[in-house]
Amino acid sequence: MSTVKRERYDNAHYRGWHLANTPHDGLSTEFEWGVMRFAQAFERWVVQLGAITGMSDISFSEIVILHVIGMQDRPKSAAAIARQLNRDDIPNIQYGIRKLVKGGFCCSVTRKSGKVQEYELTPAGRKAADHYARLREEILTSQTMGIDRIDERLRDAVSLISLLTGVYDETARISATYSRVED
Secondary structure (H helix, E strand, O other): OOOOOOOOOOOOOOOOOOOOOOHHHHHHHHHHHHHHHHHHHHHHHHHHHHHHOOOOOOOHHHHHHHHHHHHHHOOEEHHHHHHHHOOOOHHHHHHHHHHHHHOOOEEEEEOOOOOOEEEEEOHHHHHHHHHHHHHHHHHHHHHHOOOOOHHHHHHHHHHHHHHHHHHHHHHHHHHOOOOOOOO
């Protein structure tokens, strides 16, 4: 932890905000809040599109899992799905997979070794995922194409978010070694 005393950031917009003591704190916090707002909008979008493509009985998380299972037309294990989504809650992933299996969207397959359970889309799951992809292109990407330099901006955003994902994961590991404040 740095022993350098930081000067208090005195911009009127951030004055008195405990998460914005410096200009960098303020921008970092604005970014975090932007990510949270985007995540909520994205979740609403995914659930709404799922509802109109035959997936009204499954959650945001399950729709995302369905799309990961369908990636590259290869079966995926729960661990592979968790890695793709940067999640460490395998039991919740497995619960979502069970709901997808029960709903007829995917089925289990066993590797030749017989030790690893993997999942692939059923014809009904593939149909729902493909319908989702078609409507997504028609509704969403047709709108984003009008944004100036969108592909370049998306590439930059993906790079930044990937970099910051590593930073946040590392700082989560570091903070896990800190003592908790007792009430």
